[in-house]
Amino acid sequence: MAGAEGRIHSAGIGDAGRLSPRHRQMFRYYFRLGLRSLRRNLVLTVLMVAAIGVGIGACMTALTVFRAMSGDPIPQKSSQIYTPQIDNWSPERPPGDSPDHLNALLSYIDVMALMQEHGAKHQAAMFATLLSVRPDDPQQKPFKANVRTTYTAFFPMFDVPFKYGRPWTAADDKSRSAVVVLTREMNDRLFGGQNSVGKIVRLDSEPYTVTGVLDDWQVLPRFYDLQVQPFGRNDDIFMPFTRAIEKQMKVLGSIQCNGDGGTAFEGLLRSECIWLQFWAELPTAADADKYRAFLNNYAAEQQRLGRFHWPARTQLRNVTEWLRYRHVVPNEVRILILVSFGFLLVCLMNAMGLMLAKIMGRAGDIGVRRALGASRAAIFAQCLIETGVVGLAGGILGLGLTALGLLAARSLLTKNYVALAHLDLTDTAIAVLLAVGATIVAGLYPTWRAAHVQPAWQLKAQ
Amino acid sequence: MELRPILSAMRRNKFGALLIATQMAVTLAFLANAITLVEQRAAWSSRPSGIDEKDIFIVTTESVDHQSDSAARDAADVAALRGLSGVVDAFTTNMYPMQGGGWIDTVTLTPDQKTPTAVTANYMGDEHALNTMNLKLIAGRNYSAAEIETKRPPHDPPYSGLIVSKALAEKIFPNENALGKGIIFDSDKPAPIIGIVERLQGPMTAATGLFAPYEEYSVLVPYHLIGETNNYMVRVQPGQLDAVMKAAESKLYALDENRILRSKSMRQVRADAYRGDHGLIVLLTCICVALLIVTAFGIIGLTSYWVAQRRQQIGIRRALGATRQAIVRYFQTENFMIAAAGAAIGIGFAIALNLWMVRSFEMVRMDNSRAIVGAVIILVLGQFAVLWPALRAASIPPALATRGG
Numbered sequence: 001m002a003g004a005e006g007r008i009h010s011a012g013i014g015d016a017g018r019l020s021p022r023h024r025q026m027f028r029y030y031f032r033l034g035l036r037s038l039r040r041n042l043v044l045t046v047l048m049v050a051a052i053g054v055g056i057g058a059c060m061t062a063l064t065v066f067r068a069m070s071g072d073p074i075p076q077k078s079s080q081i082y083t084p085q086i087d088n089w090s091p092e093r094p095p096g097d098s099p100d101h102l103n104a105l106l107s108y109i110d111v112m113a114l115m116q117e118h119g120a121k122h123q124a125a126m127f128a129t130l131l132s133v134r135p136d137d138p139q140q141k142p143f144k145a146n147v148r149t150t151y152t153a154f155f156p157m158f159d160v161p162f163k164y165g166r167p168w169t170a171a172d173d174k175s176r177s178a179v180v181v182l183t184r185e186m187n188d189r190l191f192g193g194q195n196s197v198g199k200i201v202r203l204d205s206e207p208y209t210v211t212g213v214l215d216d217w218q219v220l221p222r223f224y225d226l227q228v229q230p231f232g233r234n235d236d237i238f239m240p241f242t243r244a245i246e247k248q249m250k251v252l253g254s255i256q257c258n259g260d261g262g263t264a265f266e267g268l269l270r271s272e273c274i275w276l277q278f279w280a281e282l283p284t285a286a287d288a289d290k291y292r293a294f295l296n297n298y299a300a301e302q303q304r305l306g307r308f309h310w311p312a313r314t315q316l317r318n319v320t321e322w323l324r325y326r327h328v329v330p331n332e333v334r335i336l337i338l339v340s341f342g343f344l345l346v347c348l349m350n351a352m353g354l355m356l357a358k359i360m361g362r363a364g365d366i367g368v369r370r371a372l373g374a375s376r377a378a379i380f381a382q383c384l385i386e387t388g389v390v391g392l393a394g395g396i397l398g399l400g401l402t403a404l405g406l407l408a409a410r411s412l413l414t415k416n417y418v419a420l421a422h423l424d425l426t427d428t429a430i431a432v433l434l435a436v437g438a439t440i441v442a443g444l445y446p447t448w449r450a451a452h453v454q455p456a457w458q459l460k461a462q
Numbered sequence: 463m464e465l466r467p468i469l470s471a472m473r474r475n476k477f478g479a480l481l482i483a484t485q486m487a488v489t490l491a492f493l494a495n496a497i498t499l500v501e502q503r504a505a506w507s508s509r510p511s512g513i514d515e516k517d518i519f520i521v522t523t524e525s526v527d528h529q530s531d532s533a534a535r536d537a538a539d540v541a542a543l544r545g546l547s548g549v550v551d552a553f554t555t556n557m558y559p560m561q562g563g564g565w566i567d568t569v570t571l572t573p574d575q576k577t578p579t580a581v582t583a584n585y586m587g588d589e590h591a592l593n594t595m596n597l598k599l600i601a602g603r604n605y606s607a608a609e610i611e612t613k614r615p616p617h618d619p620p621y622s623g624l625i626v627s628k629a630l631a632e633k634i635f636p637n638e639n640a641l642g643k644g645i646i647f648d649s650d651k652p653a654p655i656i657g658i659v660e661r662l663q664g665p666m667t668a669a670t671g672l673f674a675p676y677e678e679y680s681v682l683v684p685y686h687l688i689g690e691t692n693n694y695m696v697r698v699q700p701g702q703l704d705a706v707m708k709a710a711e712s713k714l715y716a717l718d719e720n721r722i723l724r725s726k727s728m729r730q731v732r733a734d735a736y737r738g739d740h741g742l743i744v745l746l747t748c749i750c751v752a753l754l755i756v757t758a759f760g761i762i763g764l765t766s767y768w769v770a771q772r773r774q775q776i777g778i779r780r781a782l783g784a785t786r787q788a789i790v791r792y793f794q795t796e797n798f799m800i801a802a803a804g805a806a807i808g809i810g811f812a813i814a815l816n817l818w819m820v821r822s823f824e825m826v827r828m829d830n831s832r833a834i835v836g837a838v839i840i841l842v843l844g845q846f847a848v849l850w851p852a853l854r855a856a857s858i859p860p861a862l863a864t865r866g867g
Contacts, residue, residue: 357767412741
């Protein structure tokens with residue numbers, strides 16, 4: 001046996017998949033030895049597994065919520081779609097919620113100027129409104145729907161999939177047509193999932209013709225308008241922006257004014273109040289640079305015209321930059337992540353201490369095995385396997401606790417935050433790898449100590 | 463107590479002692495910050511709104527086709543609500559406390575003032591507003607029916623005076639009697655403050671961010687707001703909330719079926735408004751309890767190992783005349799020394815962690831006394847955790863020493 005262990009030393013245990021049959025046998029032997037040692041001191045083992053399990057559980061719960069919230073809502077295009085910011089309130093305005101004193105929304109004046117320029121491949125201004133829908137079925141009560149008013153370019157720009165029909169046309173935008181696009185859910189609700197293209201929907205008692213029905217489409221967070229529940233309710237219906245302006249529809253979201261404005265809709269359109277979103281697709285970096293220059297020229301011209309009394313201050317950010325800039329992940333979730341990682345750290349230190357206690361408690365055994373010819377590497381390998389098994393068990397326990405933790409988080413935190421968080425394959429892999437990896441790292445020192453047990457000293461002590 | 467043998471024993475177990483001390487330090491750092499955060503959120507979410515929440519509900523109604531005369535409908539609705547049995551009073555409001563969003567405006571003292579004197583909630587209501595909300599008027603008077611102007615966007619009628627919350631009055635006119643003084647609010651001309659109420663919270667609910675510092679600043683403008691959507695606030699006789707809420711819904715539907723109606727008790731409004739804060743409190747508390755349990759088990763585990771390691775020495779000490787208490791005291795002193803070192807480092811960690819969190823997460827500043835509280839908890843926890851292994855050590859028979867290894 002001693003000889004066999006010596007050979008393991010020279011071969012190294014390496015990748016288990018590449019071991020010769022004999023080495024695989026050795027690996028299995030260590031594994032059995034590890035299990036036996038874990039069984040022998042069951043209380044310590046259970047404590048270690050429990051510590052790692054709760055640590056991983058807490059961490060993974062917070063991490064899963066965070067991953068769900070900080071995901072890329074439109075991965076194929078997040079670096080090609082941009083939103084501009086133009087300083088129309090002077091750099092001396094109070095910073096409010098933006099550290100760089102730039103508004104997160106735009107005024108109607110600026111949005112109209114941008115729309116007229118056609119400086120992008122696709123561009124669309126937008127705002128949200130709330131309209132009442134009266135279903136044809138008299139059994140169904142009227143209800144409120146979230147309506148996004150925008151331009152037809154919204155759909156190709158955001159790669160929105162259609163199940164039936166198509167977006168309205170640019171001519172519809174121009175002529176302020178009473179046309180709508182329904183989401184799949186809204187079409188299910190109003191028309192039982194039938195192809196409703198050409199049919200009529202009554203919104204605030206006015207008839208609108210359906211031009212298209214979306215297929216399943218969800219962007220989380222709703223990057224293009226982060227104001228009201230960005231992780232919550234979706235837009236139900238889409239209609240031309242020009243129509244909504246003509247009908248003076250109520251804005252769902254904030255209208256922030258800097259002195260001028262007032263409550264009249266015509267006044268709002270002429271004012272420096274900010275309430276609109278604007279997005280543009282700029283496929284290459286060169287396009288984005290060109291657009292930046294255009295924005296600056298525009299703002300400088302506004303200064304020349306006497307509208308702005310300050311030099312041009314503009315900004316252009318893509319989706320990824322925008323989400324970071326707007327702090328889309330709430331601080332509460334960040335704090336929970338931090339705290340749960342601190343917790344995992346304590347759990348790992350704990351496991352490390354227990355492991356040290358356990359391994360040093362077996363110094364006698366190790367001494368005997370070393371005296372019988374086991375190399376340091378062999379002892380090291382054996383202890384490493386033992387730690388790995390503890391990590392694995394902790395990881396599996398942690399996964400179970402994560403599932404429980406997510407249930408708790410869903411009922412405790414605002415539903416909008418966490419409804420979307422669920423354990424997927426990646427999370428599972430992260431949890432197990434984190435558990436095993438962290439446990440092995442924590443076990444390195446105790447393992448190293450085990451490998452340096454002096455056989456002679458231990459034998460003498462026996 | 464003889465410290466030298468403890469120190470020399472610890473030197474032999476440097477790593478274990480260091481591990482426990484670090485673990486306690488990290489636990490303390492998170493504990494102290496968690497206590498701070500829980501205290502802040504608990505205080506934030508339990509502030510009284512100033513209105514009589516337990517007996518108030520909100521009905522939001524909107525006509526489906528927007529074709530009916532909204533002023534007539536509003537008048538009929540409010541009259542019907544006031545006439546219901548069990549209702550104390552009702553009025554049409556533009557928003558309500560803890561709504562999560564609402565009308566915010568600024569107060570200035572002169573027309574050309576650049577930076578506003580205060581940012582405040584803009585409530586609108588008639589002469590029934592104070593009675594419905596059951597606000598405590600501490601100075602001045604209520605509006606009379608004649609003073610109420612009908613506001614119908616875009617029309618912005620002038621008004622003769624304003625009722626403000628005490629917090630706002632003190633903010634604008636510190637150390638002065640605000641009553642009768644003019645302020646400019648949502649208008650070009652100053653209007654006098656005619657009444658001050660004890661407390662009226664604003665509609666925003668986020669504990670951090672833009673509006674959090676202004677949450678106690680409110681103005682009640684003598685407006686009867688007519689719009690497509692109406693919020694009615696209704697106060698009922700104590701204990702009749704559920705029954706009256708149902709009766710109110712059916713009454714309003716009976717008046718006009720062609721509407722979208724939602725009603726919500728203020729108790730529900732509060733629960734929804736602070737769900738996130740309560741969730742954070744519960745989660746942080748759970749994590750902290752788990753943290754303490756894990757740390758305690760870590761101490762138990764390592765100390766048990768030390769006891770096992772020193773069985774023979776303990777036996778010898780017992781044989782040489784050490785009492786059981788002396789053995790227990792030995793382990794307790796040892797743990798106290800480790801914990802004290804951990805606590806000292808931990809207080810530093812806690813302050814550093816707090817400073818970093820204040821900068822990155824809008825975290826509140828920690829009162830240093832919270833770090834001390836954390837340190838005390840850690841020290842007590844250590845003493846409790848070490849008790850079991852120490853008692854086991856004390857029960858080692860002296861005879862063990864004579865038997866040898």
